[in-house]
Amino acid sequence: MTETSSSAAAVNRGDPISQFLDKIRLSSSAATRNTNTMMEEDNEESPTELNTINSAGGFLIVSPDKLSVKYTNTNLHGYDVGVAQANRPAPFKGLTYYFEIFVKDAGVKGNVAIGFTKEGFIMRRQPGWEVNSCGYHGDNGHIYRGKGTGEAFGPTYTTGDTVGAGIDYASQEFFFTKNGAFVGKIPKDIKGHLFPTVGVHSQNEEVSVNFGKKKFVFDVQGYETSVRNKQQMAIENISIPPNIGYGLVKTYLLHYGYEETLDAFNLATKTTVPPIVIAQDNAMDEDDSSYDLHQRKTLRKLVRNGDIDAALANLQDWYPQIVQDDKSVVCFLLHCQKFIELVRVGKLAEGVKYGRLELAKFVGLTKFQDIIEDCFALLVYPKPEESPVGYFLEDSQRELVADAVNAAVLSNKKDVCHLHSRLELLLRQLTVCCLERRSMNGDQGETFRLHHVLNNNSTRR
């Protein structure tokens, strides 16, 4: 397996074992970000108060605490509305966004409005009267979705009422509430960032805003829970082939060479009452997967125990073609691991010697340069396991090398073209579907994270 690519990025169609180098790079960048998650957390901030810079000055005043507005004008026409937006747009993460207003004084005409608008909204018009905005108006209980005429929607509201406006990212809808009761929802046709907005439009109208500092009157959590429950129920009702889990687990164990576990598993499935029948749909496929199972198991065990010399010896015996090219990725990973094992037990001098002997040839090759440098850095720290390159000393690194060796042996057999177990294929598909859907929603809403699913008791976050 000679490397021809000089770029650091792995191309799966070229040398599939190179992907393991990328996995190491992922650990490295995760360490730099000081986080254990594989996906980045967006640190989106939520609205906290009203924006006093762009609010319709001359028509309204914003209170010093920036959580109240009062109309100061006498309204004469449709272009002297007092409008205020929140200081930030609604964040995209999470299932919903929600805020409330309290009508302190409905004034002469009760023309209060709550809704969402975009940056650059004409701050003399009610939310909903212009395109790319929406508003629920208190004087007539109508909903306005981008033009001057609205549609009947809900009850009117006035002094003493608490009205809420929210975005449901899962269903891509706006929803509104009044005094803790759900009023209704409309499709959200507007894309991009949206600012919570409030409008007042007659003498003495005064409204205060709650962006979450105080408890909401409407039970948003309960609403989210019921949305999640409905979704979960729909998912529970989906039928999958019986015993498919067993088949997937079996092929997983075969693929990665967990021979002992597989033997115990096979025995158990045959001896349960009634015996579990795993559909053997593709006998040839299983032969491919069970290729050299015993050797692969042995190699994995050796690597997992840090016994790299024995692993290399066995490879030389059984699969000389894999270690023939001593600049291959597999050789690199194994020699690197040997170095790591020496550092682990404090044999630094021996490590340096080994490095000079076996790793020097990789220095200067773009493909390996960054990883070698990080790995050698282990020598510098008195407590390498606590250093930024400490991930090399973790179990996961041994697992990674074991997986790479396993993949190298598997790819020996010409028919075996999958580098991924079936389980992995399914999980990838699942992740991409969720990501793609979220992306089509403008990156709004909750994301699917396998790591969270596995460590929580619920199956979806």
Next chain:
Amino acid sequence: MCYSTDNATSKKVITRDEWEKKLNAVKLRKEDMNTLVMNFLVTEGFVEAADKKFLSFPFGETAEIDLATITDRMAVKKAVQNGNVEDAIEKVNDLNPELLFHLHQQRLIELIRQGKTEEALEFAQEELAPRGEENQAFLQELEKTVALLVFEDASNCPVKDLLDISHRLKTASEVNAAILTSQSHEKDNCLDVILVLFYCEQTDPKLPSLLKILIWAQNQLEEKAVYPHINDLSTGLLEDPSE
């Protein structure tokens, strides 16, 4: 990357190549997959296989606890499957008396939240006080819960963490309650059956749920895009969208 839109259905079209690129870009951790498989082995009762320690790196607290109690949990699950609910409830109570207490406590909290003070007090006296007498910790919990009655705005009072726990339990029990009704069981003590189902839920493997989510996610995306599906879960093969 440019995507074409299918004019007839106005769905975004994603080609096989583009889709495969996205698939290859997914970062799946081996540890997570091992955890998933371990969870399956453990919850399905393959104690021997799970014990082979092929996952010698820590796979999280939950899995370790699972392994320890797996035989007990399997017994509970069997009892429920055989329709022997009373037996199951007894077993759960033996194994985890806190769970039953917490569920009753949650019901009490709900009554308090709904302002049904008299009913709440009655319930507390009948159901919870006896357990409080047996167990000092329970008694303290009970006192904390009843204290909720005193505060008008329960969510801001010092014992509001009770409401959080109750929310979590409520979520689980709501789902289970829905499943319960949809399977039209007829049980007298619905609350206790919910408890048992909740307990059992933790003994179900996550893998099948993930497969269901996959199907669901594919259907959801189908509404907005044309893309390669996996139609046969057992092969995991990508199939081009049929046009």
